[in-house]
Amino acid sequence: MARVVSLFLPRWPTDRLRRASADAPPRDIPLALSGHDGRRVVTALDTAAEALGIRIGMPAAKAQALAPSLVLRKADPWADAEALDRLALRALLRISPMVAADPPDGLVIETSGADHLHGGEARMLDRLARSLTRAGIEARAAVAGSWGAAHAAARFLARRTTVVPPGRDEALLRRLPVAALRLDSETARSLRTLGFDLVGDLLDRPRAPLALRFGPRLVRRLDQALGLAAEPIEPVREARIVEIRRVFAEPIGAPETIARYVDKMVGALCAELEARGLGARRLDLLFHRIDGTRQAIRAGTARPARQAGHLTRLFREKIGAVEPGFGIEAMALAAVLAEPLGARQAVSPLAEEPEADLSDLIDILASRVGEHRLCRFAPVESDVPERSVARISPLAPETGAGWESRWPRPPRLLPRPEPVETMALLPDHPPVWFTWRGLRRRVRRADGPERIRGEWWKRDAEMAAVRDYFRVEDEAGERYWLFRSGDGERPESGSRRWFLHGIFG
Structure with missing residues (x-):
């Protein structure tokens, strides 16, 4: 089922x-x-100018008279369009293989089968909107079953992000104004004059009179918004992208045939990459169906690669998800992200055994569960336990840092300390028992305290902060890492509450 994201940038020229x-x-x-x-x-204005009563289409002289503090600059539509294409290329690398500019103020992205790599549709939209907001670009995003429905939701719903559930496109469109159908201003004005204020008013009318009165474009926009008519996305490309295309004399559809041509195209792409001294980091495989729609498969690598066997294996795992429909008439394989990769010296069987290379395994796992779910932990110089570890890329180089401590640390550290109920003698005694997640555990053995002070050189609030950590073992033999906030004597050192921070074993 198709899922399309529309990204709306309402202040794009000024931003x-x-x-x-x-x-x-x-x-x-x-x-x-x-x-x-x-x-x-x-022609364009920011939020501050709009708050002063300035409107698009207002004469510039009147706007300056109305708001003397207004800064008025000359519009540059060509630069706006060029920057929008560059933004589409960045989205192509980070989000989906199917991204195109939607002039003059947005992008359209087909995310069918790619949203799980970003943590789901809601999280994907939220991350997309937040990243643009941090860059100083006002943005709203919506995902729906068609380009038209997503475009309407992003522009006519006052929400930063909107997820339209599958099958709910028509219900959404019915309550939106007719301008949400991407009609020209003259057609929209004529429809309102005749009493067609909402899209639902059009959906309840026969199509033939509408086409006769307003032309075929109105009916086509209705069908595109409802997903009844194809509206293919032509993905953005740049000249330096390495791409291999294959057009078929007869449409193909069998998985075995698709796999055979994938093998050939990957081999040709790797030869071209080798000629340019490049290795692929991200590959997009596009299928052009005879009904005018497109499907895409994306594969990524942790390091630059051009081994045909490995890259083919990444695509073979996803070919089963391709729906050829009535047939595929063309395929395109593009290395949308490539990096320099020199020749590698062959390893002699008489030489010492080389170090294990986990990059192939990481590539396979990333294609299945998403790159954001793969990481490894690296030490960070910090006395506070939750700050002493960081998530880094699985193949990131070693930092050379290590965990320096005379006291052992639990292999499982909770994301954040969880409060527990305890009974203990102050100031230096461990708990006699503690209750965690509704279960009381009696302490049989304990070791501590290990005192950890706050990092006062980073935050003034931690000047007097103290934690006393204990390793405890309950009657079942389970071992835990508990701490008391504060030294048990001075109120400013902590709340004297107890927390569970880690689990041994």
């Missing part, structure tokens, strides 16, 4: 200008852009 120009005004000063439409009018 782009502020990011690109060193002399752009700060965000607390209203900014508007002007262009010529027979006369000089406002």
Whole structure:
């Protein structure tokens, strides 16, 4: 089932200008852009300018008279479109193989089969919107079953992110204005004049009179929004991307046939990569079906690679998910992300056994569960236990750091300390018993305390903070790592509450 994301950038021209120009005004000063439409009018504005009553289409002279503090700059639609294409290329590398610009103020992304690699649709949209907000770009995003429905939800619902459940596109569209169908302003105005205010008013009418009165475009937009008519996304590409295309005289559809051509195309791509001294980091395989729709498969590698056998194996695991429909008429394999990769010296069987290379295994796991779920832990110089470990890439180089401590640390450290109920003598005695997650455990043995002080050189609030850690063993032989917040004497050192922070064994 198709799932399409529409990314809406309502302040794209002004946001782009502020990011690109060193002399752009700060965000607390209203900014508007002007262009010529027979006369000089406002074509874009930021939130501060809108709050002053400035509107798009207003004469520039009137806007400046209405708001003397307004900064008015010349619009540059060509630069806006070029920057939007660059943003689409970044989304292509990070989100999905099917990304295209949706001028003048958005992107369209097909995420069918790719959302699980980002933690689900809701998390994917939230991360996308947050990353743009941190970059100073106002953004709203929606995912639905069609380009038209997602486009309408992103622009006509006052939410930062919207997930339209499968099968609910029509219910959403019914309550939106007719302008949500991506119609030209003249058609939308004529529909409102005739009493068609909502899309639902159109859906309840016969199609033939609508097509006769307003032309086929209105009916086509309705069908595209409902997912009844194909609206293929032409993914963005840049000139330096290495790509292999194969067009078939007769459509293909059998998995065995698809796999055979994948083998051939991967071999040709690897030869081209070798000629350029490159290795692939991210590969997209696109299937062009005869009904005008496209499907895509993405594979990634932890390191630059051009071993045909390994890259073919990554794609073979996903070929079963391809739905050829009435047939596939063309395939395209592109290395959308490639890095320099020199020639490797062959290892002689008489030489010493080489170090194990886990990159192939990591690539296979990443293609199945997502890159964000793979990591390893590295030590960080910090006295506070939860700050002494960091997640890094599975193949990241060794930092050379280690955990220095005379006291043992539990192999399982909880994401955050969990409060427990205890009974203990102050100030230096371990608990006699503790209750964690509703189960009381009687302590049989204990060792401690190990005192850990706050990192006062980082935060003033930790100047007097103290933790006293104990290793305890219950009657069942399970061992835990507990600490008391504070030294048990001075109130400013901590709350005297007890917490469980780790589990041994």
